[in-house]
Amino acid sequence: MINETLGIIGGTGWLGGAIAKAVLAKALLPAGNLVISNRSGSHPLAQQGACLVTDNQDLVDRSDVIIIAVRPEHFTSLNINATGKTVISLMAGIKAQAIIAQTSAAAVVRAMPNAAVEIEQSFTPWYCAGEVEATTRSFVQRVFECVGTAAEVQEEDFIDYLSALSGTGPAFPALLMTALANQAMAAGIPGDIAQLAAKNVVVNSSQLLASRDAQQMIDALVAYRGVTAAALLAMSQGCFEEQIGRALQEGAAVARKGLQA
Incomplete structure (x- = not known):
């Protein structure tokens, strides 16, 4: 103590x-x-x-x-x-x-x-x-x-950048979960099922990452050339990572402005 x-x-x-x-x-x-x-x-x-x-x-x-x-x-x-x-x-x-x-x-x-x-x-x-x-x-x-x-x-300066990354807490997972559920409902999936499926992906299944390397998991799934690989490929071709980068830079810019914002 x-x-x-x-x-x-x-x-x-x-x-x-x-x-x-x-x-x-x-x-x-x-x-x-x-x-x-x-x-x-x-x-x-x-x-x-x-x-x-x-x-x-x-x-x-x-x-x-x-x-x-x-x-x-x-x-x-x-x-x-x-x-x-x-x-x-x-x-x-x-x-x-x-x-x-x-x-x-x-x-x-x-x-x-x-x-x-x-x-x-x-x-x-x-x-x-x-x-x-x-x-x-x-x-x-x-x-x-x-x-x-x-x-x-x-x-x-790392603190300002991380304010837009880890400092956002559940914001990015919440956005992903909402997008997954909305897209499932747009495809005709009932709302309650869509919400459960999206929550499982973001909250439950992602717990596997606590003990596994994220990039190794992605590489393994892509190598399998199945449903998940096709979905990941579509996201990468849609500049998913670049969009994340822009989002972090925008958030960090606001953090750096501080009270001037």
Whole structure:
């Protein structure tokens, strides 16, 4: 168990709240070492021993590491002084140096979880700006491992790109599932059957990829020269991968614009 105190600004929102619940559930630190800001000063997490405060600066003063889990457009109104401390930002598009300039933090970690934090299946890339001790880096990694998997990246721009990739969470699978179901219904398949078939492809069958190499699976299916091979060939001829690339670049461009968007 870790003795550092973790403060989460926005710790009762969907993202910050999911992290707070997971940190407590995994007993990463003593419940009293988790500080959460909340306008009302009341929340069920307090019943588990977490400390609730109504003032963000009070939270910063009590904490060794501070997570900011608010919408990017709300950042400028926070007005916190985190001199000498490490701030972890979950806000898309706000550069580390901008956060350091406004908060006076000694170091900033930019991280991008996704909606799968709710089921502890998020992938969270994170980037460090400033001097961060090895123990703090380990702490950051362990915090995000409470809600899935995590990895440190060495360039800040990677966070903006990954905001459009892993940061989208279930968005791309949801789009694929909807397209499969819609096309099946257009072909005359009853709606309930179409939905079940599409869900099986996206949610159930894709679990095979947890233990298999994706490209090897594709190569094997193409080599079989059956129904699946024909479908895959049609998708590749339709520039499927190029469309994915354009989608990621568009999303990353929005992330890079940040508050200017």
